Each structure stands twice: as structure tokens, then as C-alpha cells.
Amino acid sequence: MNNYLTIHKILDTIKIVFHGIRTNILRGILTTLGVTVGIVAVVGMGTMAYSFQKEINAQFSVLGSNTFILSRQPMMMGHGGSWRDYWRRQRFEVDYMDEIMENCPNVKSITPYLWYNFKAKSKHEEIEGLGIQASNENVFDFSSYKIADGRFLVASDIQYNRNVCILDHKATEILFPHGEDPIEQRIKINNIPFKVIGVLEKETSTFGGEQNAMAIIPYSVAEKYWGRGWGLRFLVEALPDRIEQAMDEVIIAMRNLRGLRLEEDNDFEIFSSQMIRDAISKITTIAYIVIIGIAAISLLVGGIGIMNVMFVAVTERTKEIGIRKSCGARSKDILVQFGTEATVLSTIGGIIGLLLVFILTIIGNRFLPFEIIVPAWLVITGILFAAFVGIVFGIFPAYRASKKDPVIALRYE
């Protein structure tokens, strides 16, 4: 009996609420619109931030969780040190590799990694700035490079200083524009002949869109012709789940190699992909909070709009409140009635806003270079947030309605 009464009461309230909204359609739409815009702004920005963050994480996890970078200079400047200090550091030697392999039992493999930029020529065409990545056979374990044709570097290419190179898709397109098979062809990099042994698959790059033309060559060959570079880095792979130990071992080995005294700081940098991601998200998180915060202001204004309209509604329906009260409605019932009306209005606004976000996402995915995904938790948060706005801004007008004296309310004209 009691249950039946409760259900009946709820249904009754809902019926009254929708009647209240329906009698003034335009007003309802405009009130909802405020929340809709607010939710579109907040959820839209949240979605952008989420998708962008995801993309960044994907970009920087190419390295894999068991790998870290050993470099002379930090990935990003401005953590206390000045570039002048980094500039003065000795350069890295390729010999470090052997030392590290010998002294660090938890290191599985180590790959040198060095960039140059040279002019390259084939029989037909030339490239003004071809990026040259000098490395060894391990580089293919760490990167997302996939071979489309030909072969990878092998250990003997490095050992015997073979003048061989692997071209990426873009470089192949430019150097061999007529669709001939580039494998076994000769090209000249900085006027030194190289044989093309492989071609990489086209990479679906997201950031920067256009990728530079690039070639991979054995580092021993690069060292032979162009000397030791300043930018030599090592990619170090640890044994499974031993990355922490491997990092410590490498730090000790490097300090010995560089002849650092006890009181001196490391004059090299070591970072895992996790550390890179953390450093980036430290910056981006602040940006996201600021932008989402600014977007949330419009939701606040939408909430104020709801409150305003609810006050008007309460005043307009003073007589109705009086009648309901004199027929036995409690203050609580009136409170629930107007509170529900505000919440329903803002929730509808929120749902419409979410639908708009989905539509915008579909459009955005056509034009943006990375995929936008609306995460489920954001959808739920959006609806809850909209409902919350309704409750917060509806409670005050509803309270005022519930406190009306039925005698005075009935007399109201």
C-alpha cells in the first residue's frame, strides 16, 4: 500500500513537471539551450583533451615499456639546467655500447641512434634535405618501422661498413618517381654512393602531418664518413621487467665511462618512454584544466538561467501552489515538484548537448589528423553534471515555492 502510494506520487510529480514544461515550450527550449551549450563546451573540450592525450601517449609508447633512452642532452629543456651547461658536456662515444653491454647484466641490447641531414640524389631526382638515421639492426625492434620491400639492416652490414640504406615511403616517392623498383638501385647521399636494400611502409603519422623523407643507414658507415656526431643517443632495452635495475646499472657504467667524481652530477640524461609521457602530461594537464574550466563557466551561466526561469515559474504558478497545498500537498511535495522540473530541464539540455558532441565528433574525425573518442566516463559525467546543475540551481526557487503560505498563495492574482 505504502509502495503503491510512493510510485503514484512519483508518477504524479513527473506528470505535473512535464505539464509545467509543456505549457511554455519556447521558454523550456531556451532554458535548456543554456545547459546544452555548457555541456557541449565542457564535454567537447574534455573529449578533445582526452583524445589528444591518448594520441600523445600512443606516439611516445613506440619505444615500449622495457626500453629507455640514454642521451647527452635532455629531451626537454628548462628543468633548472641551462642549455649552456648541456652544451659543455662531452660527446658520447660509440664505444660506450660495448662497455655497457659488458658491465650491465640486465641490459638486453643497445642501439646507437644518430641523425644527420644531407642532400641525396638518385638517377632522376634529388632531395635537398634527406634525414639520415644512423643506427644498427636493433632499431627495428624499437620503432614502428615496417619493411614494405627488401630487407632490414643486419649485423654484418654494420660490422663490414656496407654502404646500404633503407628508404622511407616519402624518400622512395621522390627519388624514384616513375614507379621503378628501388631495391638494389644506387643513390648518392652527400655524394657518397649507397645501395638501397629496403623500403619502409608508409607511416600513418598524426602530428605534423607531412613526414620528412628519411633513410636508415648503418652507424658505422655514418661514423666513417661524417665523424662522431654531437647528437648520438642510445636506445637501451632491458631484460623483461628489469628496467629499473638496468637503468641503475647504466647510470653506474656511464659515470665510470665519463670519469665523474662522487660529488659531480650526471653529465648525461636517461629517460624511459614513461618519463617522457609524464613530462608531457604535466604540461598538457594544466592546459586541459584551464580550458575545461573556462568551458565550465558557460555551464554555470546556464545554471543561473535555469534558476532565473524557475523563479519566474514559481511566481507565475503561485495560485497553483496554493491550490495544491490546500488539497493536502506537503511543502516537501512542492519542493520535489519544482526541484524535479529544474533537474529534468537541465538533464534534457545535457542529453541534447551530448548528442551534439557526438555529431561534432563524427564531423571532427573527418578533418582532424587524430581520432577523437568520447570516453564513456565523460558521457556519464556529462549527464550527472547537467543533473547536478539542475538540482543546485533549482533548489533555491523550489524552496521558495514550498514555503509559500497556502492562504496568501490562493489569494494571489
Added chain:
Amino acid sequence: MYFLSESIKAAFTSLTKHKLRAILTTLGIIIGIATIITIVSLIEGLNKTVKDQFSQLGTSVLYISKYPWVSHGRWYEYRKRKPITTDELEAIESRCPTAAYVVPIADIYTDVKYEEKKSEAVQVTGTNALYPFIQGVNLENGRFLTDFEYKHRQRVAILGWEVYNILFEEGDDPLDKWIMIANKKVKVIGVMEKRGSFFGESQDNQILVPFTTLEKYYGKRLYMTIMVMPESPDKLEILRDELIIALRQVRQVPSWEENDFSINGQEALLDEYNKTTKVLYAAMIAISALALLVGGIGIMNIMLISVSERTKEIGIRKAIGARKTHILMQFLIEALILCWVGGVIGAAVGFGLAGFVSLVTPVPSAVSVKAAIMGFIFSSSVAIFFGIFPAGKAARLNPIDALRYE
């Protein structure tokens, strides 16, 4: 004119009658305007700071170097260029009549010692006697380089403020003392005043020496830039042409080839900065404008309510001779007053907020007339845009129906 003052009076009456409603409606506008003003002020502040930093380079100084300042990562295209040398310097001095000051600069970074004290990674800049005319440095102590010292490769140095403080005790006279720069004995002839920092890099950790002296020891390894300033800023473009001609001649660039040198100025850097930040700033302003949009919708909603509430009043006014325009103006002015009041308060809150943000965080802010004008235009257009529909609805009411409305 009479009907205008009447409209304003009517608007005020109706606003004061529903105080809470008016406050809440205005609040939406206040928040919207305050958000925009805050964001715009912070962005303007940031822009101004960057611009001030760039202008330290000198607004009418041209920098000649091998590489352009803005190369979009395509530096390798310029790698083949011949380096800039003293030949170019002499060519400019002799063939460019508009060039009032021609100053070479080249830096190395090295350790500097005096007795037991040592300063690491000091920027040692080689230059000539005209350096202070372009860079605007003042000396705290001693004198500047002379032409004689430049010509004869003298080992003399002018210390930056920070270097002086590291090498010497407070109150020590550094003049005529011999310091060691990269293991060469050099005599101190002057100390510069504190210059502050340029994009976070201290400019006081610097020593000036004659360019020729630096050249003697570091020779071809130096990356030389020539700073050129005309007598007056308006001759900058003439100077640019003269420089191109002189440099092409001395570097023997054939007529069909492009320039194999770069003439840089601070405005190129500024353009680059504007280009990269414009989209971000526009997006931020757009997002903050959403709040104002929502506030505007709130105004429209409340105006519609107030029109329907006052249908009878409109009917009476029309019946005793009010024209459509009168009714329209009455409601439009009501909306405008709401927005203007909101705009003024919002602007004050916004400027206050921006000032507060720049107090507690390193982000600078600037109270800009532009932001204030923008706020005024914004709130007025919101009022007109969102007020015109309800006001039009009121104006079009048929007086007979309106009078009968209950």
C-alpha cells in the same frame, strides 16, 4: 527625444520591479564578459611581454647572418652558404651610406678565472666599439672598447654584471686587473650595468672583448652576425636594399642566384610568434565567449517572459497611441541596460581577476583598452541580438488582443 527618455524610464521601472530577476539575468552577462575580459587581458599581457622581449633586439636593427632566424626546421637548405666574415663587415662599412652603426658579434662559451675564483660557461662576445650604440648597454665602471683595441687585437674585456660579482668581492676595483679567459690573460677595462634577462637567459653572464681578438684564437669556428642600424628608423628599408647590394657584390652572388645570406629583424620573430599562437588564442577566446552566448540566451528568455507578462501593459500603451517603434525601443533599451550594467561590472571583475591571476602566477596581464572596447561591443551586440526577437514580438502585438489578455 521625449520617447527615448520615456523608454529608459519604463525600462528602469520594470527592472526595479523584478529585482531578483534583473540581478540573475545580469549575472549571466557579468560572468560572460568577465571571462572574456580575463582571457583577453592575460593573452594581451603575454603578447606584450613577448613583444617587449623581442624589442630588446632593437626595432630598427638588421641582423646579417648565414642562417635565417626562422627556418621552419629547414636549416639544412642554408648549410652550403659561405660564412659571414669581416669582408662583409668592411663591405657594409664602405658601401652602405645609410648604415650608421655596423657591429660584428660572435660568441663563445668558456670558463673565466680570476685568482681563485671561477665562473663557468660565460658567454664571451666579440664585438667592436659601436656595440653600446645598438645594444644600449651602460657602463657602471671603466670605459668601453676603442677602435684602436679592435684594430690591434688587444686583450681587453668588459665584464657583465654577474661575472663581475662572481669574480670580484663587493667593492673590489676590477679595472686593470688581469683575468683568465680560456687560459688567456685579458685585462679588465670596464663593467656593465645589470641588463636583465632575454627569454630566461641572463644577459649579465657575459664578457665583451674585441671581435678581432676572439677571431685570433677561435678563427673560423666563430659564427658571426653583423648588426646594422640606420641613422633613423624610417631609413630601415633603404638600408635593407643597400645591404643586399653590398653583400651580393662582396659575396659574388651571380644575378640569377638568390641571396646566400639572411637579413633578420625582430619583426620576423614576432610574426612567427603571432602565427603559432593565434589559433590557440582564438580558440580560448571562442570558448570563453560561449559563457556570454549562454548569458545572452538567458536574456532572451527573460525578455520573452517579461513581454508576455506585460501584454496588457503593451495593449494599453498601444491603445493610447504608442507606435511599434516605441514598444520596440522600450524593450530593446531594457535589454541594453541589462547588458551594459552587466558589461561594466563584468569588465571590472575581469580586469580584477586578470590582475589577481598575474599576481599569483607568472602569467602577465595587461589592462587593454582593446579588451574594454571589445567587452562593450560584445555586450551591446548580445543585447541587440537577443533582445530584438522578444522586443519585436512585443511590438507586433495586436492592441485589441493584448488588451483582452488575462
